[in-house]
Ligand code: CP
């Protein structure tokens with residue numbers, strides 16, 4: 001991995017993404033044997049949260065601890081960031097104390113500014129635009145289930161064209177698989193993201209499709225993926241969105257359009273009975289809790305790799 005920060009899947013090449021999956025497989029096996037490399041011994045991870053989290057917080061904090069380091073949780077409500085200290089100044093200050101900064105923010109420009117002004121690696125733990133750690137964990141989960149991530153893999157994303165969708169689209173373009181997103185009209189992923197990934201697809205052989213037809217998208221899919229219909233920050237739109245998105249619910253009928261052995265995935269938290277039914281989430285095709293666990297393993301790989309490049313940031 002050559003990048004100094006993980007702000008987006010854009011920071012990685014297709015080969016680097018695949019390398020993260022290979023490294024994570026080894027690291028997970030070592031972790032299960034209680035043999036975690038101590039790559040963060042004496043190191044501190046700062047975790048800025050402008051929004052709530054269960055998985056991201058716990059997986060990063062646990063990961064830092066398992067690698068011999070420690071983590072500090074910084075809610076923006078309880079820090080000077082919440083009182084208007086600028087992101088550049090916060091980045092400069094945290095870099096004097098900590099060895100990695102992970103941040104969950106609203107505007108993606110906050111991640112970009114952290115990366116610009118920090119002298120330590122910055123990791124995007126979700127912005128309104130993207131969620132790269134999640135999609136690396138998702139790809140690792142597919143890979144660990146023995147599926148080949150190539151042109152023959154069809155991933156169908158059903159629901160809101162959001163931060164998760166954008167990271168999937170970038171990943172498809174880089175690695176080279178088929179990605180189809182189905183969203184209601186007006187809720188499609190950003191056009192510029194699709195266009196950028198289609199440029200990458202010329203090299204990787206990826207196929208990226210955007211449709212409004214969930215059944216067409218699910219047809220013959222190897223992976224059916226969904227996410228909440230109202231992301232953090234869109235709570236007020238929830239009720240209106242439920243009405244618009246109901247035809248996009250991942251239920252047994254929709255899953256039966258996909259391959260029989262398709263993998264059902266969700267980044268979580270799920271809104272059971274909305275974007276996914278209990279029957280599907282608890283059914284035989286669902287791998288959502290393996291997917292959640294893999295946030296831990298993949299992020300440990302990311303932290304180890306970024307720390308290798310960290311020296312050049314300070315000079
Ligand atoms: N998937 C995910 O990022 O979950 P949290 O919001 O719980 O961190």
Ligand code: NVA
Nearest residue numbers: 162227231232267268
């Ligand atoms: N799209 C969701 C993902 C949560 C992990 C959100 O931004 O709230």
